[in-house]
Structures are given as C-alpha cells and as structure tokens.
Amino acid sequence: MGHRTRSLSRADVTTALAMTLDAAGAAVPYRLCGTSAALLQGVPLPAGDIDLLMPGRAELDTFAAALSAFPRLHAAAWMPESAQYFARFAVNGVEVELSTVERPAGSDVLECVGEGPWRHHVLVACGSHQVPAVRLEIRLATELLRDRADRYGPIIDHLGVHGFDPDLLRRAMDACDVPAARRQPVQNLLVPGA
DSSP: OOOOOSOBOHHHHHHHHHHHHHHHTTSSOOEEEHHHHHHHTTOOOOBOSEEEEOSSHHHHHHHHHHTTTSOEEEEEEEETTTTEEEEEEEETTEEEEEEOOOSOOSOSOOSSSTTHHHHSEEEEEETTEEEEEEOHHHHHHHHHHHTOHHHHHHHHHHHHHHOOOHHHHHHHHHHTTOOHHHHGGGHHHHSTTO
16 A cells, blocks of 8 residues: 555664554554565565554554654545555654454455454564564465565565475465466475475
8 A cells, every 4th residue: 555665674674663663562452464574574575664454443543643753644544445444654764554454354364354364473573572473374375366476486485494384375375265376386385396
C-alpha cells in the first residue's frame, strides 16, 4: 500500500521498527508481516516499508495514538476494497503501515488473514525488542502466489540453508492455492535431490 521510493536495508528496518516499538510500548499485540519480516529474519530482500498487522481496530487505534509524534501519512480508516482498517506513519524516513485484515480465512496458515500470523511466527531481535515476525514458510507461499521470483528466490535460498518446516510450507502453499507450476522452485527443498 505504501508509496515506496527506495529499498530499505536491514539497518533501516531495524532502526525504524525499534523506534516504532519504543514509542508504542508493549500494550498492543502485533505481527510483523511482509517483506520486512523476511528481511529482519536475514533474507536479503528489497523491502519498501514495514507492515504491522493488528488483531483489531481498537488495537490499531491505540498503536496509532502512540505514534502521534511521527508524521501521519494516512489516518486510520476503513478500506473496503481491501477489507482492512489501515494507517501509515513515517518513522525515521521509513513508512510504517498498520493494518487489520477483516475477511474470513479458511486456513490457519495464511500470512495476514485469520490465525496464521498469530499462530505461526518467530521472535526476532530488534533493538531491545523481540519482534513476532510471520514465519518464512508463510511469507514464501504469499510470494509464490504473487509470482514474484525476485522475492521468493531469496526466501527459498535462505530456507535451504537455515531449515524450515516442510509441512507448514505445503499447507501454506495449499491454502494460498499456489499453482503447481509455481511450486516447482520449492521442490528441491521439499524433496532433496528432486
């Protein structure tokens, strides 16, 4: 949703996210999603912003109020076309987007919908914070669905080196209805030597 003008480094994301969390305190549950979640987990990707998922509108409003010292780029508002409540701030020159996604989910392994981000996450150090970031298996399924090879390639490489949960990855690809042709790049992960 952002108006990305540059690719963020891991240091950009870490600094802006730590500043955001310092301002917000620990009062509101959230999940780090999107490309910045992968970048913070060590995957070298071009991130354009920081996406924070909130469990509901009240939590988003509380989090947004805590960020009131930063420039507000988009006031919290309902966006019916994407079924989300959304706000955007600029923190240290980085766009930080807060959103809810309010549509039904038939699965617990989708990145930003339903229970997926709340059940399948890892804690990643960011300044003095432990950030709950969605698991890379779920992030990979999203990028495969979008057919963004520049994003899914580095995630596949990272998972191949650092390990992953093959069942979670299969379930996430099934839940996203990733076409068979787009699953081919992960075959070597799921079936070594394939």
